[in-house]
Amino acid sequence: MLRIDDLVVRYGSAVAVDGISFEVGAGEMVALVGPNGAGKSTLINAISGLVPLHSGTVACEGRIAQVPEGRQMFADMSVEDNLLLGGWSIRNRDVGEVYDLLPDLARMRKRKAGRLSGGQQQMVAVGRALMARPDLLAIDELSLGLAPLVVAELAEHLRILSRERGTAVLLVEQEVALAFDVCPRALVLEAGRIIAAGPSVELAQSETVRKAYFGDLAVAETMTGATAPATTEVST
Amino acid sequence: MTELVAYLISGIALGSSFALIGSGFVVVHRVTRVVNFAQGSVAIVGGMTSATLLDGLLPHGLGEIAAVLLCGVVGLVIGLLAIGRRGTPPLISLIVTLGASMLVSAAIIWLWGQDPVAPPGLGGSVTILGAEVERQRLLVVVATGVAFAALALFFSRSYLGKGLTASASNPFAARMVGIDVRKMGLLAFGLAGILGGLAGVLIAPSNPLSFYSDLPLVLSGFAAAVFGGLTSPLRTLFGGLCLGVAGQLTAGYLNGSYQTEMALLLMLVIMIIRSRAFVQEEVK
Ligand SMILES: Nc1ncnc2c1ncn2[C@@H]1O[C@H](COP(=O)(O)OP(=O)(O)OP(=O)(O)O)[C@@H](O)[C@H]1O
Numbered sequence: 001m002l003r004i005d006d007l008v009v010r011y012g013s014a015v016a017v018d019g020i021s022f023e024v025g026a027g028e029m030v031a032l033v034g035p036n037g038a039g040k041s042t043l044i045n046a047i048s049g050l051v052p053l054h055s056g057t058v059a060c061e062g063r064i065a066q067v068p069e070g071r072q073m074f075a076d077m078s079v080e081d082n083l084l085l086g087g088w089s090i091r092n093r094d095v096g097e098v099y100d101l102l103p104d105l106a107r108m109r110k111r112k113a114g115r116l117s118g119g120q121q122q123m124v125a126v127g128r129a130l131m132a133r134p135d136l137l138a139i140d141e142l143s144l145g146l147a148p149l150v151v152a153e154l155a156e157h158l159r160i161l162s163r164e165r166g167t168a169v170l171l172v173e174q175e176v177a178l179a180f181d182v183c184p185r186a187l188v189l190e191a192g193r194i195i196a197a198g199p200s201v202e203l204a205q206s207e208t209v210r211k212a213y214f215g216d217l218a219v220a221e222t223m224t225g226a227t228a229p230a231t232t233e234v235s236t
Numbered sequence: 237m238t239e240l241v242a243y244l245i246s247g248i249a250l251g252s253s254f255a256l257i258g259s260g261f262v263v264v265h266r267v268t269r270v271v272n273f274a275q276g277s278v279a280i281v282g283g284m285t286s287a288t289l290l291d292g293l294l295p296h297g298l299g300e301i302a303a304v305l306l307c308g309v310v311g312l313v314i315g316l317l318a319i320g321r322r323g324t325p326p327l328i329s330l331i332v333t334l335g336a337s338m339l340v341s342a343a344i345i346w347l348w349g350q351d352p353v354a355p356p357g358l359g360g361s362v363t364i365l366g367a368e369v370e371r372q373r374l375l376v377v378v379a380t381g382v383a384f385a386a387l388a389l390f391f392s393r394s395y396l397g398k399g400l401t402a403s404a405s406n407p408f409a410a411r412m413v414g415i416d417v418r419k420m421g422l423l424a425f426g427l428a429g430i431l432g433g434l435a436g437v438l439i440a441p442s443n444p445l446s447f448y449s450d451l452p453l454v455l456s457g458f459a460a461a462v463f464g465g466l467t468s469p470l471r472t473l474f475g476g477l478c479l480g481v482a483g484q485l486t487a488g489y490l491n492g493s494y495q496t497e498m499a500l501l502l503m504l505v506i507m508i509i510r511s512r513a514f515v516q517e518e519v520k
């Protein structure tokens with residue numbers, strides 16, 4: 001349902017996304033991992049139409065909604081208003097569905113979004129994206145700042161969405177173990193290019209992927225701890 | 237005592253018009269970060285148009301409403317000039333609004349000449365605490381109250397109003413959820429035109445307007461908006477009222493020609509006192 005062909009995105013003369021092509025099928029869950037500055041957020045924003053494309057195409061059948069990097073709350077508005085605005089593109093003003101899925105949001109519906117904790121805001125961001133009844137949900141950092149229990153819960157919600165509603169998910173995630181666990185397929189980005197792609201289980205073992213994180217301490221540790229049995233070299 | 241009551245009421249009426257013009261500044265600035273200096277001339281267009289329309293063309297009520305709506309259109313056109321081109325920096329847009337204001341002033345002179353014009357108002361007066369008060373001035377106060385209440389309801393309750401607030405609060409996220417932020421900016425300019433026009437239509441019967449009124453109106457309106465930190469309509473209302481009352485007291489007890497200087501002085505004082513708060517808001 002999403003098809004990206006030879007996409008290039010530039011900021012001035014700097015190339016952030018350098019000729020990327022891939023596809024995401026309906027209801028498919030795909031992880032997008034890579035070191036800081038690899039171009040993950042840029043790619044997501046290009047898919048959502050928030051940054052201009054330099055060349056290449058993004059074709060999507062259906063609606064895209066985004067859980068953006070840094071949450072991007074409407075800080076001085078209530079949680080409920082944030083959700084309502086999430087439904088702007090399809091004039092969806094029925095927040096009940098999202099409250100059913102994320103009951104915590106119903107409890108804080110009257111509170112100002114800017115006054116919530118980081119994790120609560122992340123939940124609002126997810127709820128807001130769901131208000132658009134997306135066919136593709138692009139999530140830029142799901143676990144950042146969230147308690148493990150909440151992450152597990154959200155991940156489960158995503159699986160349910162994908163299975164029952166056929167919502168495709170594109171998941172950017174620094175917790176590589178989590179990303180590979182949730183998404184059967186993964187893309188590894190580095191310096192604006194896809195350097196590895198395939199089933200998550202295979203990528204988790206691959207040498208290329210570990211090399212991509214060489215020197216990136218946090219991720220390297222996560223990977224050794226969770227999936228890869230290799231020795232870690234720390235170069236800092 | 238009667239004198240004081242008279243000054244107070246006419247000050248509140250005048251201050252209401254400052255507040256309406258000021259809230260136009262606020263509405264536009266919140267959404268677009270642009271300071272729209274054409275607000276004063278739009279108000280004058282409102283007053284002049286209502287005078288022309290009420291001169292045998294339309295009955296009371298309709299004439300005023302038509303004049304206000306025309307001002308909404310003028311505001312929208314100014315918006316198109318100022319932010320119509322994607323990616324125009326707010327400072328450039330500000331200069332464009334200054335230019336637009338001059339154009340509108342030229343049009344005013346061309347259409348209505350240089351002499352002050354006063355449309356017929358409500359007529360008649362009532363006695364309040366011994367002071368004789370024009371009914372028109374009371375109308376100004378009531379209409380301003382209604383306008384501010386409507387504005388507050390629009391922004392907090394209506395879907396479109398929430399879209400405007402969202403565009404002001406976080407333009408990136410607004411674009412992300414599919415709000416056309418530029419359209420919202422244009423809407424804000426139109427709304428500001430309506431507010432400015434309303435101010436002109438309401439105040440002109442008791443304070444005849446000419447193109448010379450532009451500077452005092454725009455300065456006072458801007459001062460009121462600055463009092464509201466260019467973000468809060470409610471504090472703008474309060475600022476406008478203070479300014480109007482202070483101006484009328486100055487005019488009544490000291491000298492009428494000091495009114496504008498008074499507004500400027502107050503604005504300076506407020507800016508100095510509030511500059512800390514400003515910086516904090518900017519950081520947030
Ligand atoms: N607004 C911008 N202007 C100029 N350059 C930018 C901008 N945003 C990102 N870049 C550059 O584009 C490249 C890709 O950035 P991007 O934010 O897409 O990386 P990322 O993979 O999301 O990183 P992270 O894991 O840190 O979020 C980086 O080199 C960054 O410096």
Ligand SMILES: [Mg+2]
Pocket residue numbers: 040041042069140
């Ligand atoms: Mg990023």
